[in-house]
Each structure stands twice: as structure tokens, then as C-alpha cells.
Amino acid sequence: MDQVRVAVIGLGMGFSHARTLAAGRIAGGKLSAICDLNPAKQEEAKATLPSDVKIWNDADALIASGEIDAVIIATPHYAHPQVAIKCLSHGLHVLIEKPAGVYTKQVREMNLAAASSGKVFSIMYNQRCNPLYKKLRELIADGELGEIRRMNWIVTNWYRSQSYYDSGGWRATWGGEGGGVLINQSPHQLDLWQWTTGMMPKRIRAFCSFGKYRNIEVEDDVTAYAEYENGATAVFITTTGEAPGTNRYEVTGDRGKIVIEDGKLTFWRLRVPEPEFNQQYTGGFGEPECWKCDVPISGDNPQHSGIIQNFMDAIRQGTPLIAPGEEGIHGLTLSNAMHLSTWTDHWVDLPLDEDLYYELLQERIAQSSSQKTVREVGPVDMSKTFGTY
Structure with a gap:
């Protein structure tokens, strides 16, 4: 073509x-x-x-x-x-x-x-074009960080005023949007969280606050804790009600720590993997030698146009997709699990109970103030x- x-x-x-x-x-x-x-x-x-x-x-x-x-x-x-x-x-x-x-x-x-x-089926996960996250994914996949132990992402620079929410009757409603900061502002981070590490948690416990800072019916403040099969843990924090905000993504492995913040990727690299150091060290107080490495990032960030171009190339030439549409379910699973954990006030195991989530969502849609409610699919x-x- x-x-x-x-x-x-x-x-x-x-x-x-x-x-x-x-x-x-x-x-x-x-x-x-x-x-x-x-x-x-x-x-x-x-x-x-x-x-x-x-x-x-x-x-x-x-x-x-x-x-x-x-x-x-x-x-x-x-x-x-x-x-x-x-x-x-x-x-x-x-x-x-x-x-x-x-x-x-x-x-x-x-x-x-x-x-x-x-x-060809793709999704607009344009942040996968960002060389910072591409490099992080590469370093993890190549084993540079070793086995992942902990992930922390604080993304609170999504500030939205009440006038933003008042600009459309569908905004920040269960019937119009189906959620708040998790479904509208943070889908890119939820995708990158699992895409860069190649890991999905086994269970999640979340605490979502609904209308905490704004007069809205959906979540505008979230703190979630996740556990993984290998023993790793993660904390994800996001809100639209704080200023100034932070965007800091930290991934720790047994070979060091990588931080992405302010457009930079910094790798604190251990000279000896922590488990090896711990096994051999006999000096009491002490810790592995650590090197701070400012990792050079090359390449541009084409954002949305990069995904659209890749979509065209996949249609015309069979080029592999940067963001296959089927992978959109992963980040959505994380946000659904956070909602469900809050609604049930309990841990949510993955894969989550999709029928229960749908049932509880429908209850909220039925009470939604949205002027553009979609009640059923x-x-x-x-x-x-x-x-x-």
C-alpha cells in the first residue's frame, strides 16, 4: 500500500x-x-x-x-x-x-x-517513544539492574483546577469518564510501570480518595502498594490536587538503583551485587561500593507523531508496533485493581475479578451526575x- x-x-x-x-x-x-x-x-x-x-x-x-x-x-x-x-x-x-x-x-x-x-491494532502510548523510558527498559531487560526489588513512582504534577473539571459535564464522572486521575491523567505512567520492568504484580492494595481536593465524584488522590511473585514491591502515588508536583520514577534492583526525574536518568550502580556483598562482607557496618552514573540519553522523542508513523509503517511494511493495542489492557488492569481495592477495602489479586469490577462500576454509573452517561456496552x-x- x-x-x-x-x-x-x-x-x-x-x-x-x-x-x-x-x-x-x-x-x-x-x-x-x-x-x-x-x-x-x-x-x-x-x-x-x-x-x-x-x-x-x-x-x-x-x-x-x-x-x-x-x-x-x-x-x-x-x-x-x-x-x-x-x-x-x-x-x-x-x-x-x-x-x-x-x-x-x-x-x-x-x-x-x-x-x-x-x-494492525495500536494504542497511543506515546511515552514509549521517550528515550528515557526506552533506555530504562533496555537496562532492565539486559540485566544491568539485576533482579528488581522495589519500584516507586510519585507522579503528582497533574494539577487540575475546579474550572478544568467544570468545563465539561462528562469530566471526572463515573458515567462520562469512568474514573479520575487513574483513567485520565495517569494511563501513560501505569503503562510504563509494567512496560519498563516487564512485570505485573500479583496483588494490589490501594487507597483512592474521591473528590478529596475538588468537587468531583471520582478519584483525585491515589496511593497504591503492589506485590510481585519474586518478592518485589511497588508504591504508586498520584493526584491532581497538589502544587508544586513531582514526577520521580525509581527502580531498585540487587545491582543498584535507577531514577528518572527532571528529564534525566541516573544509575547508582553497585560494584558488587548486594546479595554477593552481603554473603562475603564481614566488617560489620558497611555497604557495597556504589558509582553514580549519569546515563547519556540519545535520540529524539517524537511523541504522538512517532506512534502514528509507526502505525503507518506497520500497515505498509509490517514494521513491529511500538505499542500494540492488545497491551492497553495491562495498565488498565492496574487502575481497575486500584479502584476495586478501594471499593472493597481489601487486597485485589491479579488477574482481577472482572465481573465484580463491572458490577461495582455500574452501581457508580447509575448514580453518576454525568450528562453523557454510557451505562452499558x-x-x-x-x-x-x-x-x-
Whole structure:
């Protein structure tokens, strides 16, 4: 395929992707269509995008039109799996925005549809393009850090004011977004947490506060503790209510410690692995010799355009995906587990009880103040649900 005809559905975050394609910044990709229910967004698209880009307000009709080869889905969270399954069933390649969905049960259905479709399926985990996290993943995979013992991620630089939440009736509601800081702001960190280490926990205990700092119904402050099969532990802390915020990711192994903070990767490398030192040392007080290494990071960070280009290359040339869509379920599993642990006031074992999570989520959706509630996943008129996000 010389050129992939791409449509963008949802012109909130999707407008940026549409402009990237329209500007010719993606080799092998052409923006052929956009779809949004909001007339104002349609007019903005007409005024700012090339005249040959067809504007639709009916997602079903666009998907079935035969005029496109691939779709970038930037709809509200609940609709990601629904639209993706519809697109895949019509033989279209799919790139979804994060998160993969709101709950793993619906995402699992999407993954099954993608696996049987034979089409390219990717997710917008653009932070996987960041050379800092790529280097961390490489160092861990190569054994430089040894066996992982502890992970700590404090990501509290997601400050959001009350006016931000008041800007849309769907924001920070169970019916509109399906969660708060975990589902909206932190999906990238939840993905990177498991992607860089190659590990998923065996159980999680979390403490989510709902509307702690803002007048919202979902979580805006989270502290979670996770345990792993090899004995490693992790703490994940995030909030939208603190200023100034911190973003510090620390991974400790038996060969040292790696910290990513302020755009730098620092490796405190032990000259002798801790278990070996402990076995041999007889001097009482003492610790292994440690070298502070500022690891050079090379390469650019193409962010969203890097994922879109990779998506095009996978369609045209079979290039391996940076972020396969099926992997979106991992980070979502972590956020679902944190919600479930808080709702039940108990540990949650992984794999989690997806039916219980769905049941308890539905209870919250039924009481949600959202003006754009999606109560069930099932047959719906997509032209009336997939508007501006």
C-alpha cells in the first residue's frame, strides 16, 4: 500500500492527530476524513483542514463507506472498544487513544476482535517513544539492574483546577469518564510501570480518595502498594490536587538503583551485587561500593507523531508496533485493581475479578451526575454517541 487513507473519529484530542496527518508529517499516511458530532468542530475542520478531507457526522456511515483504510479513534473512553470493534469488523486498521477503555472486560472483547481481524491494532502510548523510558527498559531487560526489588513512582504534577473539571459535564464522572486521575491523567505512567520492568504484580492494595481536593465524584488522590511473585514491591502515588508536583520514577534492583526525574536518568550502580556483598562482607557496618552514573540519553522523542508513523509503517511494511493495542489492557488492569481495592477495602489479586469490577462500576454509573452517561456496552447508535472529546 503506497498511501494509507486515514480517518480520525473524535475531534478533541483527535484534532491534533488530524492536523499532523494533514500537514504531511506522516510518511505513507493521508488524512481522508474526520468525524465529529459537534457542528462547531465540523466547521473548525472545514476552515483549517484541506478541502479534500471529507467531514462526517455519522461514524457508522464513515466506517462502512469503503473510503478509508485506517482509523484513529479519539472518542470518549467508554467508546474506544466499541468503535474499534466496529472498525475491525469492517476490515480497517485501528489506532486508539489511551486508555484502551474503562474496564478490562470490554477491552478483552476488543483484543479478541483485533486478534481475529488480521489488521494492525495500536494504542497511543506515546511515552514509549521517550528515550528515557526506552533506555530504562533496555537496562532492565539486559540485566544491568539485576533482579528488581522495589519500584516507586510519585507522579503528582497533574494539577487540575475546579474550572478544568467544570468545563465539561462528562469530566471526572463515573458515567462520562469512568474514573479520575487513574483513567485520565495517569494511563501513560501505569503503562510504563509494567512496560519498563516487564512485570505485573500479583496483588494490589490501594487507597483512592474521591473528590478529596475538588468537587468531583471520582478519584483525585491515589496511593497504591503492589506485590510481585519474586518478592518485589511497588508504591504508586498520584493526584491532581497538589502544587508544586513531582514526577520521580525509581527502580531498585540487587545491582543498584535507577531514577528518572527532571528529564534525566541516573544509575547508582553497585560494584558488587548486594546479595554477593552481603554473603562475603564481614566488617560489620558497611555497604557495597556504589558509582553514580549519569546515563547519556540519545535520540529524539517524537511523541504522538512517532506512534502514528509507526502505525503507518506497520500497515505498509509490517514494521513491529511500538505499542500494540492488545497491551492497553495491562495498565488498565492496574487502575481497575486500584479502584476495586478501594471499593472493597481489601487486597485485589491479579488477574482481577472482572465481573465484580463491572458490577461495582455500574452501581457508580447509575448514580453518576454525568450528562453523557454510557451505562452499558452493547449495540448503540454510534453516530449519536461519538462526538467531541
